[in-house]
Amino acid sequence: MGKKKFLSWAFLVLLLVSTALYGCSSDDASENGESGSEGESAEEKTLIFGRGGDSVSLDPITVTDGESFKVTKNIFDTLVNFGEQDTEIEPALASEWVASEDGLTYTFTLEEGIKFHDDTDFNAEAVVKNFERWAAGDGEQFPYYGSMFGGYGDDEGHVIESVEATGDYEVVFTLKRPQAPFLKNLAMSPFAIASPTAFEAAGDTFGDNPVGTGPFEFVEWKRNDTITIAKFDDYWVDGEPKLDQVVFRAIPDNSARLNALLSGEIDLADGITPSDGATIEGDENLQLFERPSMNVGYLGMTVTREPFDDPLVRQAFNHAIDKQALVDAFYEGRAEVAKNPIPPVISGYNDSIEGYEYDPERAKELLAEAGLPDGFEMELYAMPVPRPYMPDGQKVAEAIQKNLADVGVTAEIVSFEWATYLEKAANGEADAFLLGWTGDNGDADNFLYALLDQDNVGTNNYTYYESQELHDVLIQAQSEVDEDLRNELYMQAQEIIHEDAPWVPLAHSTPLLAGGNNVINFKAHPTGSDKLASVDLE
Amino acid sequence: MLHYIGRRLLQLIPVLLGMTFIVFMIIRAIPGDPAQVILGQQASEEAIKALRTNLGLDNPWYIQYFDYLKGLVTGDLGESLRTRTPVVDEVWPYLAATIELSLFAIIIAVVIGINAGIISAWFQNSWFDYTAMIVALIGVSMPIFWLGLMNQWIFSIELGILPTTGRENVRDPVDVITNFYVIDTLIAGDFDQLATVLKHLVLPGTALATIPMAIIARMTRSSMLEVMRSDYVRTARSKGLSMFWVVYKHALKNAIIPVLTIIGLQMGLLLGGAILTETIFGWPGIGRYIYEAIGFRDYPVIQSGILIVAFIFVMINLFVDLLYGLVDPRIKYD
Numbered sequence: 001m002g003k004k005k006f007l008s009w010a011f012l013v014l015l016l017v018s019t020a021l022y023g024c025s026s027d028d029a030s031e032n033g034e035s036g037s038e039g040e041s042a043e044e045k046t047l048i049f050g051r052g053g054d055s056v057s058l059d060p061i062t063v064t065d066g067e068s069f070k071v072t073k074n075i076f077d078t079l080v081n082f083g084e085q086d087t088e089i090e091p092a093l094a095s096e097w098v099a100s101e102d103g104l105t106y107t108f109t110l111e112e113g114i115k116f117h118d119d120t121d122f123n124a125e126a127v128v129k130n131f132e133r134w135a136a137g138d139g140e141q142f143p144y145y146g147s148m149f150g151g152y153g154d155d156e157g158h159v160i161e162s163v164e165a166t167g168d169y170e171v172v173f174t175l176k177r178p179q180a181p182f183l184k185n186l187a188m189s190p191f192a193i194a195s196p197t198a199f200e201a202a203g204d205t206f207g208d209n210p211v212g213t214g215p216f217e218f219v220e221w222k223r224n225d226t227i228t229i230a231k232f233d234d235y236w237v238d239g240e241p242k243l244d245q246v247v248f249r250a251i252p253d254n255s256a257r258l259n260a261l262l263s264g265e266i267d268l269a270d271g272i273t274p275s276d277g278a279t280i281e282g283d284e285n286l287q288l289f290e291r292p293s294m295n296v297g298y299l300g301m302t303v304t305r306e307p308f309d310d311p312l313v314r315q316a317f318n319h320a321i322d323k324q325a326l327v328d329a330f331y332e333g334r335a336e337v338a339k340n341p342i343p344p345v346i347s348g349y350n351d352s353i354e355g356y357e358y359d360p361e362r363a364k365e366l367l368a369e370a371g372l373p374d375g376f377e378m379e380l381y382a383m384p385v386p387r388p389y390m391p392d393g394q395k396v397a398e399a400i401q402k403n404l405a406d407v408g409v410t411a412e413i414v415s416f417e418w419a420t421y422l423e424k425a426a427n428g429e430a431d432a433f434l435l436g437w438t439g440d441n442g443d444a445d446n447f448l449y450a451l452l453d454q455d456n457v458g459t460n461n462y463t464y465y466e467s468q469e470l471h472d473v474l475i476q477a478q479s480e481v482d483e484d485l486r487n488e489l490y491m492q493a494q495e496i497i498h499e500d501a502p503w504v505p506l507a508h509s510t511p512l513l514a515g516g517n518n519v520i521n522f523k524a525h526p527t528g529s530d531k532l533a534s535v536d537l538e
Numbered sequence: 539m540l541h542y543i544g545r546r547l548l549q550l551i552p553v554l555l556g557m558t559f560i561v562f563m564i565i566r567a568i569p570g571d572p573a574q575v576i577l578g579q580q581a582s583e584e585a586i587k588a589l590r591t592n593l594g595l596d597n598p599w600y601i602q603y604f605d606y607l608k609g610l611v612t613g614d615l616g617e618s619l620r621t622r623t624p625v626v627d628e629v630w631p632y633l634a635a636t637i638e639l640s641l642f643a644i645i646i647a648v649v650i651g652i653n654a655g656i657i658s659a660w661f662q663n664s665w666f667d668y669t670a671m672i673v674a675l676i677g678v679s680m681p682i683f684w685l686g687l688m689n690q691w692i693f694s695i696e697l698g699i700l701p702t703t704g705r706e707n708v709r710d711p712v713d714v715i716t717n718f719y720v721i722d723t724l725i726a727g728d729f730d731q732l733a734t735v736l737k738h739l740v741l742p743g744t745a746l747a748t749i750p751m752a753i754i755a756r757m758t759r760s761s762m763l764e765v766m767r768s769d770y771v772r773t774a775r776s777k778g779l780s781m782f783w784v785v786y787k788h789a790l791k792n793a794i795i796p797v798l799t800i801i802g803l804q805m806g807l808l809l810g811g812a813i814l815t816e817t818i819f820g821w822p823g824i825g826r827y828i829y830e831a832i833g834f835r836d837y838p839v840i841q842s843g844i845l846i847v848a849f850i851f852v853m854i855n856l857f858v859d860l861l862y863g864l865v866d867p868r869i870k871y872d
Contacts, residue, residue, distance in 0.1 A: 225822035
């Protein structure tokens, strides 16, 4: 009896396998349907966007990760928007706005006739309800609200005093004190306007069923696999979106994602490694997209430690390091050599500053002038994790070590687990360290004040660099409402930093994406989340 | 028999309890703060502190551990720190994806592995024997990463016959009912979709099957060789039975017991150890679910995910033990 059972079981298995194998070999036709955008669905235009990870939640205010914003950017709109490929402010849900002279009130006029995906109306009341929801939260629920607007509810730091509807399509924001990057903050993906009817009904589960005014409405989410969004027919911008459907697919491995692109299973791929860039450029069926850089990788010098308390030594380091060679070798040329702490895409960038040239002789002279003709010994911290702004901290450190040896400085490379690394650097225990930053809202303040102001020593200002002159300029710029005057202040700030040289700014790297040749009008946005409303497939 | 099963299930409790404790201690020993990871680089000190309090992370470890155990007893596996969803609610799709893939892989491994082992033993020292065992040796030592990417390149990019990644054609998604896509497409009666789903299983399935297949083949061969030398096999042959019948009916039955043990262990390993395969083939399985949770220090997901995998592992081995009795009536449980 036992043997019969076993044999019949074995035969069943054989049968199953042969069915499976038959299925595998039989229909090349449906495979073609899958691998091209033509085929079974010639009419339906579906774009498949391959990326490294899944979203955390589709309620943008509750998250901080870029993979969530990539999707919510297309489901929701913000009051104002960033430019196509920069961070200039453009109208979006608000067609126009007026700021008072003192920078304390902003009056927004909203577009009329906009519908949420649940067919409710977008109006001033909806805007107020969104801000009320966020202001009533806390750092756990709505992390970005607190960090960009200084707190919640009655917190002293909370910048927004009130948000009032003064008409069906007019909203007035009153601030406690001027906040120059206020509009840029409003353009950030987390502050997208959601349907109050929907989030009131859904509560904590709103992220599983998001409702906005964006070009696409939410369809389905298969966790760790795909998120599908479909064209919203009543989208308020005429003629958009062009696509019928967008599917975001999580393929964690970089090589596998590239393979999926090469075989035509996905139309766009994020997170292309610099070394694959050339492969894609050499393939006539593919195109390479460069995301304008909004980051900086740098070598920080702790100015409280000898001999880095002497600006001459820090300037000498700036001359000693061959940045172009670093960019060529470790960023595969997919980066711009940095001369300022902020990347060129940010308004207020000072292009008139002349970067320190690679000049070992000059570096030696400066060291001699500082009383160190024979150099010195130091510890150099190498980042243990890869980041877009620093693809390989260890190798960059080794190259810098060699550069420094050429001018007589002996650097010993040390590294720690990431959390420990940051803690030791924040405590000022490193002589010099590699680090970097990616901007949130494309504002100069988010780089210069966050990373180099004396207020932030011990948190994000790891160099302990303090300059009263710089502080005054940065604080003035924070509340300067006139954009031109403000840019001038930041240009001034960069000159001060250039002279004091607490960093060796190394590179602004360019993240890469790739797509099939049939993808048209895709423009990668420096913030990392791309609006796909005007993207089309041929 | 029932008595035996009951005893085995009771033995499970200390095993799983010990495991939760070890996992709990290990993940708390690695540095890194979930609150910091959740809130991101820009978060203020106060927000991080508040979140730690809210998540109960500033309680002493033994209180956290007993809270966790208390939850387990009531069937509460905890809530993901990252997605704020109960683990019970979100784990099934991942688990189903992994089970489907592992079953597919183990079927390939068993069918090919056992037959290759039998034939190798039957024609010992023949060219087939040598080739099969060399291939098996290569199979055991093959890095899955390399094999997976090579297969993608050959079968998807060059030949264009199999998809590289994922579970389904995302342009024609499967309507999810059970989360086993093979079953879901059968329920829907959509055979085109079934074929597509099966095709998506082939590359990750074979990559995952490679190592168990090689191990099963080698195990079957050595076990068969031993049995084939025994007296009853010689008697059967001298009775005039055909070689095929002797090998597949008489010898296999006695040789299969150790092979079954290996199959059970391998199946368990596949369930938990498919992380590499799931990563390369973009498979939304439980291995990746747990692995990504480690990066985010999502303690409840790590703890409960590993607990579930361990539970299944133990259950499979119990099932295999019961199978012995079915295959060989001399083995009795009481």
